Amino acid sequence: MAPVRVSAVVLLALGCALAVATADVTTTAPSSPSPAPTGWLRADATFYGGADASGTMGGACGYGNLYAQGYGSRTTALSTVLFNDGASCGQCYKIACDRKTDPTWCKPGVTVTVTATNFCPPNWELPNGGWCNTTRPHFDMAQPAWEKIGVYSGGNIPVIYQRVPCVRRGGVRFTINGHDYFNLVLVSNVAAAGSIKSMEVKASDSNDWMPMARNWGANWHSLSYLTGKMLSFRVTITDGQTLEFTNVVPPGWTFGITIASNLQFN
Template sequence: MLENIAGGACGYGDLKQQGYGLQTAALSQVLFNNGQTCGACYEIKCVNDNQWCKPGQPSLFVTATNLCPPNYSLSNDNGGWCNPPNEHFDLAQPAFLQVAEFKAGIIPVQYRRVPCKKVGGIRFTISGNPYFTLVLVWNVGGAGDITSVQVKGDKNVKWTTMKRNWGQKWETNTVLVGESLTFRVRASDGRSSTSWHVTPKNWQFGQTFEGKNFK
């Protein structure tokens, strides 16, 4: 388990500033699922290694924020840890040290999906231009990983379904400038959350707005 890169394949920015800190993981290709797992939370325990596991098998709770890319020039059990079909978590060193000794490098783990506990509401960071709007959805509680995003301006009756650009960045060519925006997100567990009129009419690209989170 090597140190992962801030931001990365999920589209998140400064992980520390966004509240994810070092409790994050880059997932192997199988777990990453083309970015659909971005934002999901896991409980990880070091198991079956008395030499390197921390006593008592403490739990580590992490959010999936990046991809650990495969390295096909190395075998799956000797350097190609993130090659399919391996289920592998690439951790930042401070996170790794919570469950195992640093010298171990690679450890066997048990893991499971757990609900994400986040402070405050879902955040929507808007970028792009008047004819192409890109929205990063982050700080998502509950299931954590978003499977669909819809947006509606205050002048529109109909919802616009956004397309996944990459990770948790969602795009639309619908012109939204000058309207107060409402976002509806659906998580992988099927639950939806609607954040009504989270932006003022004069919102600007580069701004972040806070909506209603999952419990």
């Protein structure tokens, strides 16, 4: 989470941010001078992870080293209502500081696009669970991304945001961990919707697609014995697109392997 400021001027800024509507952000809150632009929703945003974003590595989506995975420092943790138990992992959001609500800590005329890679949990030591309470839309962004739109000393700023398609280089990647009868597959570098709706696996010695289940974040599991077999995956993302990655995992693979496919969603 972003550091807490105690100066009077910052407490004033935090008060303005906390006044933003949370239950239905398309409805004009009493403290808001005008509704958000069409297609945009209201939230607020803090930052974490340090100036180099090193503190953002890992996270509740399971991507691990975000630089190695290609996500870099344009990432965010999501509050409960946005994270959706991990179903939002990989989604992309365009975010701007909401100058109409409070211009004090905003950098004008800029937006930043970030990928959801982590979860911002409620802090029940604070009233109502704090900034990332269960019903409030909130982005806890990597510091370099947040500073594209906000002034550092603000700490917490009102923002407007919208879902946007993800742009990725190269194909979808699969990392297989686990052990015999428990195959845990991390799916990363997903373009378009970015998030996965369903996933299936087929071994080379079978004609049947077997459904996989979301285990946590962007990790999906199968309880079948697949060790060392050539594998295909069928992935459906949340905008409805489906791709089949035929024989994408070679025979003789071992746990810990990462496969970069040649296919990508558009």
